[in-house]
Amino acid sequence: MARRFATxxxxxxxxxxxxADRLLPFLVAAMSFLAALAFAGSLAASNFATxxxxxARSTLTIEVPDPTQxxxxxxxxxxxxxxxxxxxxxxxxxxxxxxxxxxxVKQLGPADLQSLLAxxxxxxxxxxxxxxxxxxxxxxxxxxxxxxxxxxxxxxxPGAMVDSGATWAARLGDLTGSLQASAAAILIVVALVAxxxxxxxxxxxxxQRRDSIEIIHGLGALDADIANRFASRALRxxxxxxxxxxxxALPLLLWLAHLSAPFAAAVPLAAPPASGKLQELGQIRxxxxxxxxxxxxxxxxxxxxxxxxxxxxxxxxxxxxxI
Amino acid sequence: MVRFExxxxxxxxxxxxxxxxxxxxxxxxxxxxNFEIAAGGFRWLTGASGAGKTSLLKLMYLAEHPSRGRISxxxxxxxxxxxxxxxxxxRRIGVVYQDFRLLPHLSAYDNVALPLRLARKTExxxxxxxxxxxxxxxxxxxxxxxxxxxxxxxxxxVAIARAVVARxxxxxxxxxxxxxxxxxxxRLMLLITALNRLNTTVVVATHNTALIARHPxxxxxxxxxxxxxxx
Numbered sequence: 430m431a432r433r434f435a436t437x438x439x440x441x442x443x444x445x446x447x448x449a450d451r452l453l454p455f456l457v458a459a460m461s462f463l464a465a466l467a468f469a470g471s472l473a474a475s476n477f478a479t480x481x482x483x484x485a486r487s488t489l490t491i492e493v494p495d496p497t498q499x500x501x502x503x504x505x506x507x508x509x510x511x512x513x514x515x516x517x518x519x520x521x522x523x524x525x526x527x528x529x530x531x532x533x534v535k536q537l538g539p540a541d542l543q544s545l546l547a548x549x550x551x552x553x554x555x556x557x558x559x560x561x562x563x564x565x566x567x568x569x570x571x572x573x574x575x576x577x578x579x580x581x582x583x584x585x586x587p588g589a590m591v592d593s594g595a596t597w598a599a600r601l602g603d604l605t606g607s608l609q610a611s612a613a614a615i616l617i618v619v620a621l622v623a624x625x626x627x628x629x630x631x632x633x634x635x636x637q638r639r640d641s642i643e644i645i646h647g648l649g650a651l652d653a654d655i656a657n658r659f660a661s662r663a664l665r666x667x668x669x670x671x672x673x674x675x676x677x678a679l680p681l682l683l684w685l686a687h688l689s690a691p692f693a694a695a696v697p698l699a700a701p702p703a704s705g706k707l708q709e710l711g712q713i714r715x716x717x718x719x720x721x722x723x724x725x726x727x728x729x730x731x732x733x734x735x736x737x738x739x740x741x742x743x744x745x746x747x748x749x750x751x752i
Numbered sequence: 753m754v755r756f757e758x759x760x761x762x763x764x765x766x767x768x769x770x771x772x773x774x775x776x777x778x779x780x781x782x783x784x785x786n787f788e789i790a791a792g793g794f795r796w797l798t799g800a801s802g803a804g805k806t807s808l809l810k811l812m813y814l815a816e817h818p819s820r821g822r823i824s825x826x827x828x829x830x831x832x833x834x835x836x837x838x839x840x841x842x843r844r845i846g847v848v849y850q851d852f853r854l855l856p857h858l859s860a861y862d863n864v865a866l867p868l869r870l871a872r873k874t875e876x877x878x879x880x881x882x883x884x885x886x887x888x889x890x891x892x893x894x895x896x897x898x899x900x901x902x903x904x905x906x907x908x909x910v911a912i913a914r915a916v917v918a919r920x921x922x923x924x925x926x927x928x929x930x931x932x933x934x935x936x937x938x939r940l941m942l943l944i945t946a947l948n949r950l951n952t953t954v955v956v957a958t959h960n961t962a963l964i965a966r967h968p969x970x971x972x973x974x975x976x977x978x979x980x981x982x983x
Binding site: 441442443446638640641644645646647648649650651652654752 | 813814815816817835836838839840841842843844845847853854855856857858862865866867869870871914
């Protein structure tokens with residue numbers, strides 16, 4: 430008997446047990462699951478966009494019509510009078526290779542050009558009675574003066590076009606912004622719904638213990654004494670639900686990461702040959718950003734905080750009706 | 753300690769039919785009460801059923817606000833205190849309710865321990881005081897029993913133990929001997945008078961004239977919500 434009364438019971442007012450301990454964690458787990466997906470979606474959109482934007486922004490595509498015609502004379506050039514005339518594609522290629530800040534200049538071969546045009550002209554584009562342009566690609570890691578480059582190339586090959594990919598980069602930026610805003614909106618909605626779920630559970634608990642709370646209030650309990658009992662219970666249940674939901678989301682996230690690997694540079698396209706369990710574990714670890722591995726703890730903490738705040742607001746509001 | 757100045761209590765009709773028409777109180781329960789009880793005083797509170805005894809006690813233990821007049825408890829005007837101070841004042845008041853008002857999901861021990869735990873007393877002190885008091889009221893073998901496992905008399909004794917365990921400055925009891933036999937009622941009055949000698953102010957509402965005769969003390973008598981006798 431002495432041991433039984435040696436320490437204060439955790440639920441000494443008998444209020445915490447008023448809150449159902451089954452439904453709330455389950456509902457919070459569902460919210461946490463959705464939040465984990467939205468969070469991962471937001472991160473993925475951000476990562477993909479950064480990668481794609483960098484790639485699109487630095488890529489130059491140059492199109493040279495009538496590539497085999499003799500090149501013109503660039504305004505600043507002073508060629509020897511007896512030099513043989515270069516074709517337009519060769520002149521543009523040479524100009525690009527000389528251009529400061531431009532690397533990896535490459536002309537697409539007939540097969541590349543064929544596959545590029547196939548969606549529009551079919552697989553027999555080379556046999557069509559039309560003059561196909563020469564297409565070259567290059568990279569410009571740092572911003573360059575595209576207007577000057579365009580002028581130079583037009584002088585060599587009238588009608589030559591330089592596409593920097595900046596337009597695509599801007600569009601990708603807009604798309605990423607929209608995706609991230611959507612993910613943020615989903616997270617906010619999920620947080621609000623989780624708060625509402627906790628509030629409903631707390632109100633059910635208050636209704637169940639209404640008489641007891643009035644008695645305890647009459648004995649001199651402060652609002653905080655009562656609210657803290659419900660809030661600590663809500664915090665624990667929401668923490669459990671939040672952690673469970675996020676843990677359940679991890680396998681799905683790993684699968685999605687595997688599916689999206691071809692679109693993200695961070696994830697290897699083909700898994701290297703496994704040489705041990707440690708390496709396999711390393712591959713699994715690397716397939717998600719570090720912050721997503723911390724998602725269970727992060728979401729459990731957020732769920733707990735939401736649970737605690739929602740319970741405090743609900744109980745204190747309810748207690749206002751008592752004198 | 754307790755001072756009532758021109759205190760009135762009225763209940764407005766609320767609920768589906770709304771507040772009283774033209775805003776006037778619908779039912780006047782108490783009228784123009786004026787009295788004072790000094791610290792360490794003892795008062796019997798008598799009157800016919802419906803005279804307003806329970807309502808008067810409710811005003812004293814801050815379960816109701818007066819519709820008019822002023823109530824001072826412990827030299828504090830209760831109309832000017834915030835919620836926190838009200839709660840702290842309630843901790844200095846022990847109440848034996850007519851319907852016991854025990855928490856059904858707690859044991860007798862935990863019910864009696866409530867005021868001490870709210871006052872954040874150590875569990876050692878809680879254990880000592882609660883077990884001693886429950887032994888004193890004859891319930892040392894029922895510490896773990898829940899209210900629904902106790903008889904009416906046993907529940908009343910638990911309610912009494914809860915009311916006095918924190919040694920309140922003001923003890924209010926509404927028909928505390930209603931479910932007790934003579935022997936238990938006598939033991940209860942011994943406890944109450946002992947507390948009163950230790951300077952606890954006591955107000956006991958009762959119909960029991962024999963009890964009043966055995967323990968002579970000033971009487972507050974109510975009739976239709978008016979104080980018709982004080983002294």
